[in-house]
Amino acid sequence: MARTAKHRANRPASGAASPRRAPSGSRGLTAGERPGARAKRSAERRDAILAAALDEFAARGFAATRLDDVARRADVAKGTIYLHFADKETLFQELIRMELSPVVAALENVSHADIPFRAVTGQLIEVFVREIFETRRKDVIRLVITEGPRFPKLAEFYYREVLSRIIAAVRSLLRRAAARGEIPERLVDFPQIVAAPGLVAIVWNGLFERFEPLDVRKMMKTHVELLFAPRREK
Numbered sequence: 001m002a003r004t005a006k007h008r009a010n011r012p013a014s015g016a017a018s019p020r021r022a023p024s025g026s027r028g029l030t031a032g033e034r035p036g037a038r039a040k041r042s043a044e045r046r047d048a049i050l051a052a053a054l055d056e057f058a059a060r061g062f063a064a065t066r067l068d069d070v071a072r073r074a075d076v077a078k079g080t081i082y083l084h085f086a087d088k089e090t091l092f093q094e095l096i097r098m099e100l101s102p103v104v105a106a107l108e109n110v111s112h113a114d115i116p117f118r119a120v121t122g123q124l125i126e127v128f129v130r131e132i133f134e135t136r137r138k139d140v141i142r143l144v145i146t147e148g149p150r151f152p153k154l155a156e157f158y159y160r161e162v163l164s165r166i167i168a169a170v171r172s173l174l175r176r177a178a179a180r181g182e183i184p185e186r187l188v189d190f191p192q193i194v195a196a197p198g199l200v201a202i203v204w205n206g207l208f209e210r211f212e213p214l215d216v217r218k219m220m221k222t223h224v225e226l227l228f229a230p231r232r233e234k
Helices: 002-009 033-060 069-076 078-084 090-111 117-133 135-146 152-179 186-189 193-207 216-228
Strands: none
Touching: 033 069, 033 078, 033 090, 033 135, 069 078, 069 090, 090 117, 090 135, 090 152, 117 135, 117 152, 117 193, 117 216, 135 152, 135 186, 135 193, 152 186, 152 193
């Protein structure tokens, strides 16, 4: 009887929480480490999915790419993709945003500088060659060019997130250059003319590079020289 009473005295009162042992593997970890590790793994999986998606889209095109193939290439379960992206279209849109938004933002920053237009064009050529043409970013642009007609929502997204911002930035540069008398006034209405060599280079690289390699820097510099060539206004 005494032993029973002693045993009951050592039990927690009714409703009191019983002490719990720390889960296996949690000892020695400070607060925030486990969530931080999970967040890091999640970010790594997301990056792997985007990289695999670019490889699949570039190899097969948007229509033929399957999320099963993306998952296999990224070494994740297909369900993991849906934790990050709603569908294939959302995945492609995020690819556009991730790859091209930093370059567009840099161009927008340059467009605010009140310096001679010819000095700016030299910087823009280098940015295009190093940050787009010599990277996988050109594959994203090429995909939009080839797949956009069949998937107008992708083209609309690219125009809104990338192209419209580039056009606005270049037009701002052209407007100030025209005001200083550096370029013809009518060029302000057609910023696409400034960007045209970049698109030609991307298309040429995908179709004809193996037949006739293109010196992109030299072509773009020649284009700028032609824009600045003395001429009479009509």
